[in-house]
């Protein structure tokens with residue numbers, strides 16, 4: 001049995017300002033896949049910090065990715081540990097039925113060495129070819145995740161810059177690739193980006209997550225990125241982005257990959273926090 005409406009209501013408290021995400025401006029995108037991405041589009045990516053490519057993966061490729069995620073959640077690989085459920089349900093994880101557990105998964109990560117169906121899409125030549133142009137060097141694996149926003153109570157991912165999580169110096173472009181596996185809409189928690197916000201690091205705070213302060217977000221510039229399954233959002237690792245809670249009755253599954261340049265330089269966590277951390281800087285949020 002899945003969750004009852006009463007259960008869903010108790011998981012669903014909104015814990016951020018209702019106008020933190022804006023829904024008026026919708027991202028435009030390149031039609032019909034990667035082969036239509038031009039040099040001007042790569043320029044657009046560098047200026048604006050994001051690029052949308054519609055219908056980049058076909059139905060068979062998306063079904064195969066979904067099957068890969070099911071394999072991981074349903075424990076096909078006995079020593080795989082990269083499954084995280086919705087934080088709000090953590091306390092009752094042992095009481096969930098198998099179907100409730102499946103519907104409560106929020107994140108699956110570090111799976112490339114386990115699931116060949118997902119490794120295939122991570123290293124798809126047609127995708128890497130675009131990423132290489134954006135990075136202007138050989139792309140190297142940085143992170144692999146599947147981000148699943150459960151229907152009814154999927155939590156927000158507050159505004160942040162992904163590079164605030166990565167121990168690499170800021171000289172080289174990090175590319176995030178977000179691939180919709182379901183229809184991602186304004187209602188079920190599609191991506192939001194702030195164009196042009198990738199040019200400088202922003203202080204992060206430990207609030208609802210490791211995030212940018214709600215009051216430091218240029219909400220008027222929020223661009224919504226609804227995507228149909230198989231469409232892709234490329235985003236610079238420095239762009240301000242986030243996703244609102246999913247209170248709709250539609251789940252929202254996506255893959256999120258990150259690639260760095262082969263030339264990227266490692267830094268320590270302390271050096272990263274010198275750049276992105278608010279600690280000791282006499283600022284509050």
Ligand SMILES: O=C(O)CCC(=O)C(=O)O
Pocket residue numbers: 147149157162189241242243254256
């Ligand atoms: O897919 C989502 O809900 C947000 C993902 C995201 O921005 C992240 O994990 O960096």
